[in-house]
Amino acid sequence: MNKNKNYYAIIMAGGVGSRFWPVSTADFPKQFHDMLGSGSTLIQKTFSRLSQLIPIENILILTNEAYNHLVLEQLPMVQQAQIVLEPAMRNTAPCILYASLKIKKSNPDALMVVAPSDHWIEDEKAFLQNLQTCFDFCANGDALMTLGIQPTFPNTGFGYIEYDQTDDNAIKKVRQFREKPDYEIAKSFLASGNFLWNGGIFIWSVRTILSAFEQMQPQMNALFLKGLESYNTTKEQTFINDNYAAAENISIDYAIIEKSKNVYVLPATFDWNDLGTWGSLHEKLPKDANNNAIVNATVVLENASNNIIRTDSQKLIIIDGLNDFIIVDKAEVLLIYPKSKEQEIKGIVSNLTVKI
Numbered sequence: 001m002n003k004n005k006n007y008y009a010i011i012m013a014g015g016v017g018s019r020f021w022p023v024s025t026a027d028f029p030k031q032f033h034d035m036l037g038s039g040s041t042l043i044q045k046t047f048s049r050l051s052q053l054i055p056i057e058n059i060l061i062l063t064n065e066a067y068n069h070l071v072l073e074q075l076p077m078v079q080q081a082q083i084v085l086e087p088a089m090r091n092t093a094p095c096i097l098y099a100s101l102k103i104k105k106s107n108p109d110a111l112m113v114v115a116p117s118d119h120w121i122e123d124e125k126a127f128l129q130n131l132q133t134c135f136d137f138c139a140n141g142d143a144l145m146t147l148g149i150q151p152t153f154p155n156t157g158f159g160y161i162e163y164d165q166t167d168d169n170a171i172k173k174v175r176q177f178r179e180k181p182d183y184e185i186a187k188s189f190l191a192s193g194n195f196l197w198n199g200g201i202f203i204w205s206v207r208t209i210l211s212a213f214e215q216m217q218p219q220m221n222a223l224f225l226k227g228l229e230s231y232n233t234t235k236e237q238t239f240i241n242d243n244y245a246a247a248e249n250i251s252i253d254y255a256i257i258e259k260s261k262n263v264y265v266l267p268a269t270f271d272w273n274d275l276g277t278w279g280s281l282h283e284k285l286p287k288d289a290n291n292n293a294i295v296n297a298t299v300v301l302e303n304a305s306n307n308i309i310r311t312d313s314q315k316l317i318i319i320d321g322l323n324d325f326i327i328v329d330k331a332e333v334l335l336i337y338p339k340s341k342e343q344e345i346k347g348i349v350s351n352l353t354v355k356i
Helices: 042-050 065-074 092-106 124-139 183-192 206-216 218-225 236-246 278-284 339-351
Strands: 007-012 059-064 083-086 111-116 144-149 160-163 172-178 195-205 263-267 293-302 308-320 325-330 333-338
Touching: 007 042, 007 092, 042 059, 042 065, 042 111, 042 124, 059 065, 059 092, 065 083, 083 092, 083 236, 092 111, 092 206, 092 218, 092 236, 111 124, 111 206, 124 144, 124 195, 124 263, 144 160, 144 206, 160 183, 183 195, 195 206, 206 218, 218 236, 278 308, 278 325, 278 339, 325 339, 333 339
Parallel strands: 007 059, 007 111, 059 083, 144 263, 293 308, 308 325
Antiparallel strands: 111 195, 144 195, 160 172, 160 195, 172 263, 325 333
């Protein structure tokens, strides 16, 4: 594919990924792990995928300052100036505004994609074709776009995008965003046929997104505009360190997307998984005849099925009579937990009194 100098990417890499504890920790979160055993970490896979369409120098990594060294180690082709460091956790809206202002200062004609660093996408050719379609659409109009994921089951862990059912165009006008539903509502969404999962991948021109911030988040916009002269200079980090924490803690969805009238969605044609939990990882890993997924372990299994078993090293694991469990052995932690309760792992981590 031809790379366009006006194409930019923001890779969101600041999350902790606590549902993947104990492998993912605050010091070394999941985006910097090879969760699938592919030979590349999740952020490396994301960067490689986007760099097929976007010039390497136009890819920014948004992350916490604590992960700066991990980004430089895992993406040696990236310059320090491409790493946008958050001195405080403030959700996605402030960091996207900050990065967008940096991009505008470099190229006011820029078209941008905002993508999470930790998603699994197998058909990269289809992804890039979808992304090109979105770039073309945003280049010719005032649009905020997202790639909607075709739902494969009534998932209650995702938000949904409802689009106009009468719209015959490939790119659909969004009617509304829907919060994470209960199971019955999720089933009704799938039956309707005009609902997509919100995968958190956004595309727009830098002009359109900054106009949206100016209209809908004037206070936040004014805060970051104060530093415009310092952006892309040696004075930038000082301004950010002094002012970033004053920004509201709010997601891009709540701050901009759900309030806007010019939001469009392209139903994605690629396979996708947000790799948000051990269960979602289990779906994508190779499995034995009893549906056990095994990573870095030598196992002896009796009456065991539908488990995910992972160790730090090639350790012998012997299991009898366990079904639908997460078994993760790390140097200082052993987790044995029902997959049906995996959403509760995040709460357990937050309640731990020791740092692990």
